[in-house]
Amino acid sequence: MNSFELILEFDSEEEAEVIYKSIFLEHLTSQIKSSAKMEINKNIIRINVKAEDISILKASIYSYLRWIGVAQNIYKICKE
Template sequence: MRIKALKQVKSQIELEFPSREDAKIVLRSIEPEIRGSPSERTSTEIECQKNILKITITARDTPSLRASLNSYLRWILLSQQILELKH
């Protein structure tokens, strides 16, 4: 019998917004996606510190990490674009 050890991969990014309020608006807009993670193979933590949005994604493998990261970045970009229309 051969046992393969699974090694998790992790990525953390920080996105700076013009204001704390903008960062919080974007965070609230993607919170539903956080609760329903894009994949069962990943877990995501997002926090807002002042005007910085910190995203930490832990995944079972690199393809899952990449897919999850791309999803969150698309949602954040869309939220940011909508926010800019408001200003």
């Protein structure tokens, strides 16, 4: 089993919580060929992804990074 841990630290607890909630539904529905555990603690989001196939693991990580990037951009636009 291949695994990867992604640890993201945000500027504030509010930003981390908004982004966590923004991607949570995608997180729940994306686990077809991989499994992931996502948790939040203060201003840190931790995501552990596991998959049998390395290409599936890579695709899962890219998906999380894309979802987080979009959520973070929208958060910053709304804060302006």
